[in-house]
Structure formats: C-alpha cells, structure tokens
Amino acid sequence: MTTRHVDVAVIGGGLVGAAIAFGLRALGPRLAVLDEGDVAWRASRGNFGLIWVQGKGQGLPAYGAWTQQSARAWPELAAALHKNTGVDVALRQRGGLHVCLSAEELDARAATMSALLAQSGFERYAIEVLDRAGVVARLPGVGPDVVGGTWSELDGDCNPLRLLRGLHAAIAAAGGEIITGAAIDVIEPRAHGFVLRSARGVFECETLVLAAGLGNARLAPMAGLAAPVVPNKGHIIVTERVAPFLSMPLETIRQTDEGTVMIGDSQQARGFDDTLELPVLAVLANRAAQVFPQLRGVRVNRTWAALRVMSPDGFPIYAQSTRHPGAFLATCHSGVTLAAAHAYYLAPAIGAGALPPEFLPFAAERFDVRAAA
Amino acid sequence: MNNIDVAIVGAGPAGLAAATRCREFGLDVTLFDEQPAPGGQIYRGVTRSPLQDPSVLGQDYWDGAPLVRAFAASGAGYVNDATVWSVVAANGGVTLGVAAGVPAARTAHMIDARAVILCTGAIERPFPIPGWTLPGVMTAGGAQILLKTAGVVPQGRTVLAGCGPLLWMLAWQYLRAGVAIEAILDTTPRWRMAQALGHAPDFARSPYFAKGRELVRTVRRNVRLVEYVSALAIEGEVAARSVRYRVDEREHTLAADCVLLHQGVVPDVNLAQAAGCSLAWNDLQACFAPATDAWGGTDVAGIYVAGDGGGIAGALAAAPRGRLAALAVANVLGRISHATRDPIARHDRADVATSLRGRAFLDTLYRPTDTFRLPSGATIVCRCEEVDAQTIIALARQGCAGPNQMKAYVRCGMGPCQGRFCGLTVNALIAREQRRDPADVGYYRLRFPVKPVTLTEIAAVPTTAEAVKSVVRP
Amino acid sequence: MFARLPDAAHLRDVVDIIVDGTAVVARAGDTVAAALLAAGFERCRTSPVGGAPRAPFCMMGVCFDCLVTIDGIGSQQACLVAIAPGMRIDTQRGARAIDGAAA
Numbered sequence: 049m050t051t052r053h054v055d056v057a058v059i060g061g062g063l064v065g066a067a068i069a070f071g072l073r074a075l076g077p078r079l080a081v082l083d084e085g086d087v088a089w090r091a092s093r094g095n096f097g098l099i100w101v102q103g104k105g106q107g108l109p110a111y112g113a114w115t116q117q118s119a120r121a122w123p124e125l126a127a128a129l130h131k132n133t134g135v136d137v138a139l140r141q142r143g144g145l146h147v148c149l150s151a152e153e154l155d156a157r158a159a160t161m162s163a164l165l166a167q168s169g170f171e172r173y174a175i176e177v178l179d180r181a182g183v184v185a186r187l188p189g190v191g192p193d194v195v196g197g198t199w200s201e202l203d204g205d206c207n208p209l210r211l212l213r214g215l216h217a218a219i220a221a222a223g224g225e226i227i228t229g230a231a232i233d234v235i236e237p238r239a240h241g242f243v244l245r246s247a248r249g250v251f252e253c254e255t256l257v258l259a260a261g262l263g264n265a266r267l268a269p270m271a272g273l274a275a276p277v278v279p280n281k282g283h284i285i286v287t288e289r290v291a292p293f294l295s296m297p298l299e300t301i302r303q304t305d306e307g308t309v310m311i312g313d314s315q316q317a318r319g320f321d322d323t324l325e326l327p328v329l330a331v332l333a334n335r336a337a338q339v340f341p342q343l344r345g346v347r348v349n350r351t352w353a354a355l356r357v358m359s360p361d362g363f364p365i366y367a368q369s370t371r372h373p374g375a376f377l378a379t380c381h382s383g384v385t386l387a388a389a390h391a392y393y394l395a396p397a398i399g400a401g402a403l404p405p406e407f408l409p410f411a412a413e414r415f416d417v418r419a420a421a
Numbered sequence: 422m423n424n425i426d427v428a429i430v431g432a433g434p435a436g437l438a439a440a441t442r443c444r445e446f447g448l449d450v451t452l453f454d455e456q457p458a459p460g461g462q463i464y465r466g467v468t469r470s471p472l473q474d475p476s477v478l479g480q481d482y483w484d485g486a487p488l489v490r491a492f493a494a495s496g497a498g499y500v501n502d503a504t505v506w507s508v509v510a511a512n513g514g515v516t517l518g519v520a521a522g523v524p525a526a527r528t529a530h531m532i533d534a535r536a537v538i539l540c541t542g543a544i545e546r547p548f549p550i551p552g553w554t555l556p557g558v559m560t561a562g563g564a565q566i567l568l569k570t571a572g573v574v575p576q577g578r579t580v581l582a583g584c585g586p587l588l589w590m591l592a593w594q595y596l597r598a599g600v601a602i603e604a605i606l607d608t609t610p611r612w613r614m615a616q617a618l619g620h621a622p623d624f625a626r627s628p629y630f631a632k633g634r635e636l637v638r639t640v641r642r643n644v645r646l647v648e649y650v651s652a653l654a655i656e657g658e659v660a661a662r663s664v665r666y667r668v669d670e671r672e673h674t675l676a677a678d679c680v681l682l683h684q685g686v687v688p689d690v691n692l693a694q695a696a697g698c699s700l701a702w703n704d705l706q707a708c709f710a711p712a713t714d715a716w717g718g719t720d721v722a723g724i725y726v727a728g729d730g731g732g733i734a735g736a737l738a739a740a741p742r743g744r745l746a747a748l749a750v751a752n753v754l755g756r757i758s759h760a761t762r763d764p765i766a767r768h769d770r771a772d773v774a775t776s777l778r779g780r781a782f783l784d785t786l787y788r789p790t791d792t793f794r795l796p797s798g799a800t801i802v803c804r805c806e807e808v809d810a811q812t813i814i815a816l817a818r819q820g821c822a823g824p825n826q827m828k829a830y831v832r833c834g835m836g837p838c839q840g841r842f843c844g845l846t847v848n849a850l851i852a853r854e855q856r857r858d859p860a861d862v863g864y865y866r867l868r869f870p871v872k873p874v875t876l877t878e879i880a881a882v883p884t885t886a887e888a889v890k891s892v893v894r895p
Numbered sequence: 896m897f898a899r900l901p902d903a904a905h906l907r908d909v910v911d912i913i914v915d916g917t918a919v920v921a922r923a924g925d926t927v928a929a930a931l932l933a934a935g936f937e938r939c940r941t942s943p944v945g946g947a948p949r950a951p952f953c954m955m956g957v958c959f960d961c962l963v964t965i966d967g968i969g970s971q972q973a974c975l976v977a978i979a980p981g982m983r984i985d986t987q988r989g990a991r992a993i994d995g996a997a998a
Contacts, residue, residue, distance in 0.1 A: 086823025228822035327888035333880035347873035471903040556950035563954035571929035572903020577896040837959035
C-alpha cells in the first residue's frame with residue numbers, strides 16, 4: 049500500500065470540501081482532497097443552486113450573519129473561479145422571491161420573516177412583503193393562484209454543477225490533488241497529525257478537514273469530533289430547455305443558464321434512502337404549475353431525489369477537535385450559499401490552525417453531544 | 422385496466438408472446454406499447470406496412486404476423502400510443518405510470534399490477550464518428566423503419582457504414598426495392614473472422630446461416646463493398662455531403678447525401694435500471710443488460726425482463742423468452758404449479774437454445790472495434806447536450822470517478838435521451854483512460870420518467886398527505 | 896433526400912398537412928417524421944444547445960432529435976406521432992418558447 053504525505057487532507061470532495069480546499073489551494077501539492085466513488089450519496093449532485101439569504105437564521109442569528117457574509121463574498125468567488133479555470137458559474141445576485149399560493153401561506157410567511165428580523169442581535173436586511181400586484185410587477189407571467197410573496201435583493205443563484213467543476217479545476221490548477229475512489233475507512237490520530245486508510249492507499253496529514261457530508265457522522269469520533277448529522281431527502285424536477293422566461297430565482301423554481309427549469313423542494317426524513325417518490329414529484333409539479341401555468345406542457349427530462357446533510361437544528365457545524373487540534377469539521381446543507389464563506393473565511397482559519405470565536409455558535413457542543421474524548 | 426395481474430411493456434416479439442402465454446393461463450394482462458400498432462421494431466408495421474410487394478422486406482419480417490394475430494386473438498388488453506414512464510415495485514406488486522394517447526388528447530394513468538414483464542427491446546449502439554449528428558445521417562435501423570412503415574427510401578447518394586447483420590439486411594431490402602447504394606463501408610476488421618472462426622461450426626448449424634449466406638452473396642454481387650474500414654468521418658456543414666474513410670492507411674472520400682450507420686444493437690436498460698434492477702456487463706457484446714435469472718426475473722420482486730431488453734439474443738429468441746417469463750409469472754402468481762410450468766419451459770428453452778446457435782459467432786465477428794466505440798477530439802459523444810470526446814477524456818484523465826460524476830461535470834446524459842446514445846461511450850472512455858473494467862466503471866443512475874413526460878402528467882400522479890406535508894411546510 | 900417507393904404511393908391514401916406554413920402531401924399512416932423526410936425536409940429543428948440543425952436519427956423514439964411542434968404543442972417526437980388531415984407541424988428553432996414570457 050502506498051503512503052502519501054500532505055499537509056492538509058480534506059475528506060470529501062463535495063461543495064463543502066471543495067470550497068475549503070479552494071480556499072487552501074495555495075498549498076498546491078501539499079493539499080489533497082479525498083473523495084469516494086461514482087455512486088454515493090453525494091448531496092452536491094442534488095443541489096438546487098440557490099444563493100439564498102432571506103429566511104435564514106431563525107433561532108441562530110449568527111447563521112443569518114454568516115449567510116450574508118457569504119453572499120457578499122460570492123462575486124469574488126465567481127470571478128476567481130472564472131479567472132483561474134475559465135468556468136463561468138453563472139452567478140446572479142439580483143434578488144429572489146419566495147412565492148405564496150394562499151392568504152394563509154402569505155400571512156405565515158410574513159410573520160416568520162418578521163420574527164426572523166426581530167431577533168436580538170440579528171444582522172438586519174430588507175425583506176419586502178409583496179401582495180399579488182407586487183409579485184406581478186416583478187413576474188408578469190405568474191399564475192392566478194399566486195397571492196403574494198417575500199422579496200430580498202440579497203438573494204440569487206448560480207450553476208451548482210459548474211461551481212463544483214470550477215472548484216475542482218481550480219484546486220487541480222494550483223497543484224492540489226483530488227483523489228477519487230478514496231473513501232476513508234479509518235482515521236488514526238498520531239502525535240502530530242493523522243493517518244488515513246482507504247482502498248486507494250494510506251494518507252498522512254498534519255491537518256485534517258472532515259467535509260464528508262453524511263459520512264462525517266462515522267468519521268468524526270475517530271478524530272475527537274462529533275457530527276450528529278442525518279439524511280434529509282429532497283426531490284427535484286428538471287425540465288427540457290425552454291426559451292428564457294424567468295430571470296430571477298424563486299425559492300422553489302429557477303430557470304438555469306442552460307434554459308432548463310428546476311423545480312423543488314421537499315423535505316423528508318427517510319434515512320439513507322434516495323428512492324424517488326412519485327407523489328412528492330406530483331405535489332412539486334402541481335405547485336409549479338400553479339405558479340407558472342405556462343409550464344404545464346413543458347417536458348420533464350429528469351428528476352432526482354438526493355440526501356441533504358442535516359444537523360439537529362439545521363444549522364452548520366464547524367468545529368475543531370480539542371483532543372486532536374489538527375482536526376476540523378465542516379458540515380451544512382447550504383453548500384452553494386456558503387461556498388464563498390467556506391473559501392474565504394473558514395479555509396484561512398483552518399489554515400492558520402484555529403477557529404476564531406465567531407465560529408463558536410456553530411460548535412457541536414450546542415447539541416449537548418459529548419465529543420468522543 | 423387499472424388493477425390487473427400482469428402488465429407487459431413493449432409489443433415486440435417478446436411482449437406479444439408473453440401476453441399471449443399469460444392469457445393461456447387465464448391471467449388478466451394488458452400490453453402497453455409506444456407505437457400505434459404492435460410489432461415492436463423488428464416487426465414494425467407488420468400489420469399495416471404500405472408495401473404491397475411482400476418480398477421486399479423478406480420472409481423473416483412477415484414471421485411477425487402470426488405473433489400479432491395470436492396476441493390479437495388472446496383477449497389480452499392492449500394500449501397503443503402509450504409511454505410507460507415509471508415502474509415502482511412496492512407492497513408485493515408494481516405500479517406503472519403511463520401517458521397514453523395522441524399528443525392533443527394525452528391521458529395519464531397509474532396502473533397497478535401484480536407483476537410486470539419489461540420487453541422494451543434494443544436500441545442502436547452509439548456510433549460516435551465525426552458528423553454523426555448531421556441531417557442526412559440516420560441509423561440503419563431507422564432507415565429500415567422508414568421503409569417498413571412508410572415505404573420511404575433514400576433517393577440521393579446513399580452510403581451504408583458499420584457492421585452487423587442489420588446492415589446487410591437493409592442493403593438486401595434496398596436492392597429488392599430498387600434503391601441505389603453507393604457503397605457499404607464495412608468496419609469489421611480483417612482479424613475478426615479469425616477470432617470468430619472458433620464459433621463457426623455452431624453458426625453453420627444455426628437458423629441464420631443459410632439465409633444469411635444467401636443474403637450476403639446477393640448483396641456482395643450487387644453493391645460495392647469496401648471492407649476493413651478503419652476510420653470514418655461524415656463531412657458537411659449543415660447536412661451530410663460526403664464520407665471520408667480509411668482502409669489500410671489510405672484515405673478516401675465518397676460523396677454522400679444519406680449515410681446510414683449501424684454497429685449492432687444494445688439493450689434499452691433505462692426502465693429496468695430506474696426501477697432498481699441491477700445491471701450486468703456483457704463483455705462479448707460490450708453492453709449492459711439487466712441481471713436476470715433463468716426466467717427473466719430481476720433482483721426486484723415483481724419485475725421480469727424478456728427479449729432483447731434483457732440481453733441481445735435476436736428476434737427468434739425473443740418470443741420464447743417472453744413465454745418463459747410468462748410461465749414464471751403464472752407460477753409465482755399461483756396460476757400454475759412447478760409441475761405444469763417445467764415441462765412447458767423445457768420446450769421454450771429448447772427454442773431459445775436453437776435460436777442462440779450462431780450468436781457467439783455473430784457477436785464475436787461484429788463486436789465493434791475500439792476505434793468506433795471510443796471517439797476522440799471534437800467528435801460528439803452526448804448528442805443531446807453536445808458534449809465532445811476530448812472534454813470527457815480530459816476529465817477521465819483527471820480521475821473523474823465515473824459516468825455519474827462525469828454527468829455532473831459536463832451534462833452528458835442529462836438530455837431527453839437519458840444517456841441511451843452516450844452512456845456506453847462514456848463508460849468506455851472512462852474505462853480506457855483509467856484502465857478499469859467497464860463493469861467497475863458502471864453506468865448512469867437513471868430515474869423516472871424514463872421518457873420525458875409533461876409537468877401535467879407528473880402532476881397527475883395521485884398525491885398523499887405525507888407528500889403534501891413534505892413540500893408545503895409552513 | 897428521401898422519396899416514396901412507387902409500390903407505396905397509393906393515391907387514395909393522400910393526406911394534406913401543413914409544415915412551417917406550407918401545404919405538404921403525406922400518406923395516411925405516416926409518422927410526422929416519415930412525412931417530413933418524404934417531403935424533402937432536411938432538418939426538423941435546431942438544437943437548443945448550440946443551434947446545430949438536427950433531423951430524425953433513430954425513427955424509434957429514443958434519440959429525441961426529431962422534436963417538432965405539432966398543432967401548437969412543442970417538443971413532440973415526430974417519429975411517434977401519426978399524421979392527421981390538416982395537422983400543423985412547425986420545425987423548432989432552439990429552445991421551445993412557452994407562453995407569457997416574464998421579466
């Protein structure tokens with residue numbers, strides 16, 4: 049078995065691991081990203097592509113701030129990827145809409161947004177509650193069942209698959225290696241680093257970043273960390289390419305730069321099961337057809353169900369092991385929105401060897417979980 | 422129709438025979454097919470071909486007529502113009518999502534059955550050469566369908582290219598119809614015959630041998646044949662204008678308005694795979710097929726596969742395999758005992774064995790070479806998304822984990838054909854670049870709908886309270 | 896370039912359809928794809944990805960290159976739809992348009 053030594057090993061080549069590795073790419077060949085095989089849970093292949101601010105942070109104001117911080121840094125990330133790799137992630141940050149199909153939905157939404165913004169210590173921004181006329185002014189083609197919605201100019205989207213491709217290409221361009229088929233079986237902490245065993249060989253590193261999504265739950269205790277994450281199934285419908293008709297993302301419907309229309313979203317606790325459930329697709333399809341009746345005859349080319357990586361409160365977990373300080377953990381279910389923050393704020397902190405106090409609200413201790421000490 | 426014993430998908434020889442056999446055991450069975458009339462592809466239009474001279478298409482074609490007659494007399498249900506876009510096995514049965522009818526009057530149905538036999542047949546193997554997406558380029562199978570169902574034939578300078586029995590069959594049919602063929606560019610390499618010779622005695626005893634030999638002789642006598650073609654490219658800006666080919670290091674160009682390509686057929690695995698059936702790699706035939714037992718049973722309870730959709734074995738094997746699957750289903754559903762099933766099965770297996778004689782020879786002889794399965798440069802691999810070979814090769818070299826990662830990177834396989842014309846090519850390119858077994862590289866992960874349906878048709882699936890709750894979250 | 900075999904050209908089966916606004920003669924039982932090819936249409940759409948011209952390729956419903964608009968309904972597979980008298984067929988240019996273009 050071969051042994052490879054790197055300074056930093058990132059376990060997980062999805063959006064979280066790739067964004068962190070991108071932030072550390074100056075390490076060049078001293079950085080490795082260890083990714084598993086082709087058929088795997090892979091939340092990053094099931095991504096909708098939103099860079100979404102509105103609504104985030106109820107119960108944890110720090111998350112609202114972190115999200116906004118990431119949204120502000122996103123243009124820099126997009127530009128850097130384009131410059132480094134030629135990949136255009138089709139960033140749009142001109143605002144986004146959450147649409148409501150009944151008066152009850154709209155009232156509940158307005159109340160939720162008010163409560164969000166009213167939280168003590170919450171970094172406020174404008175969320176406009178729109179009546180139907182307000183929505184129609186922005187989207188003339190909406191269906192008659194749309195009664196209103198909420199709008200934030202901080203929202204946007206990008207092409208999530210090209211984002212991942214761009215991150216991978218940038219890492220490789222800087223000399224970092226992305227090793228596939230390298231699911232990690234065992235992490236063995238050592239005096240000044242870690243030994244990682246996989247079917248593709250043995251890796252030694254000084255700094256270890258666990259960004260393996262659902263795999264983190266099994267791996268974290270090996271490094272003195274805890275990642276109480278569970279799967280949350282989401283379904284997506286993708287249509288054929290249609291001529292441009294939707295220039296801003298809705299929280300559950302967006303038209304990609306290729307012209308396809310993506311429709312979401314659902315949440316179910318089904319365990320490790322990404323079986324497609326047709327009734328869920330039907331509900332998604334019905335709602336989309338209510339919002340845009342002109343989509344009714346459009347062809348659905350593909351659908352999928354994928355597993356989000358969900359923590360008990362739905363917020364990210366960022367942690368550094370006290371027992372093995374070289375080990376870090378990062379997990380969230382908004383890998384696109386937070387990609388910039390992960391690249392520009394989390395990665396440097398990991399590179400400097402310590403998570404500063406602003407990450408404390410995201411520590412796993414908040415779940416009262418006893419880290420494997 | 423909504424609650425039946427057996428649903429059968431595909432009205433080719435396997436589906437027709439399976440449905441007829443199910444009826445013999447008194448099972449309530451409905452056959453769903455995408456075409457307006459039964460026959461599948463091999464017997465396409467057999468009940469309504471416009472050609473008045475039956476000898477143009479050859480006797481084998483008309484062999485399909487008795488199968489259709491028997492089916493029509495069996496009392497089985499039949500839904501034409503029906504796309505089966507989903508098959509979900511659950512609770513001891515299966516549910517099919519079906520979109521039926523002409524475009525202006527489509528209806529959506531969910532059909533519950535105790536078992537389903539998938540007879541979705543074969544599709545043309547991808548033949549990725551430069552220019553293969555140009556107007557004027559079709560598959561030989563497509564040209565044959567045009568002939569059978571509409572009596573329409575190419576009129577200009579027509580070139581047939583590739584390898585395999587269907588290419589010869591089409592050439593023979595064109596000769597009988599008076600269609601001029603510029604040339605057949607045969608891509609079978611010199612050394613293949615030596616490889617295949619080991620299977621020749623078996624082939625000589627097969628049903629294909631005598632007919633095949635006569636057919637090939639007739640074609641050779643009447644059509645210009647260029648053998649051992651080692652490279653092919655179709656040229657033209659907006660349509661095919663010429664074909665460049667290489668034989669023994671020398672390049673030639675042939676003016677052509679119509680280029681008909683064929684290098685074998687492969688199973689259409691999309692419905693079986695999306696339904697959760699495992700796929701197995703067949704190295705001789707260089708393709709994937711659903712993994713099945715001796716009856717066509719898959720590793721998903723309630724789902725059976727018969728005919729070429731379960732592995733390429735030809736038209737003559739399709740009907741007995743359909744009958745075997747029907748026997749298995751009839752037994753599992755309690756209509757017949759093992760004691761009844763097994764003697765009948767022996768006859769069907771004998772028919773299958775007879776029809777398989779000669780297959781090894783044909784499969785060996787006509788296995789496409791790497792040249793024609795592994796494109797390079799700007800040659801398009803994914804026709805739908807226009808992804809070229811060099812893009813895929815570059816990412817494969819960088820260690821892309823497999824076809825699904827490749828799909829996520831560059832969109833190959835995301836178009837409406839759902840990988841039917843690119844999946845095998847992507848698999849082959851990754852396998853070569855990474856020196857991996859194609860079985861290890863794997864295939865696209867497919868989901869429903871396996872043919873595009875409208876948002877309305879998806880919306881017509883009955884919802885549940887739980888499904889609504891998963892979406893509408895206050 | 897395609898043409899109808901004399902053997903198949905039964906005058907009594909003629910059906911009139913309209914392709915891109917032009918009257919075209921087809922035969923009862925034709926699929927739209929067969930009718931287009933027999934009438935000399937070289938392409939039936941341009942690809943929404945790169946604009947390249949495409950024509951029917953497989954004739955059996957699996958390649959999706961023969962997508963056309965039929966009686967106002969877009970992205971129909973021409974090889975799977977039988978013609979009917981007076982049917983309006985339009986070749987597709989790029990991505991199909993849907994009604995009510997928004998902002």
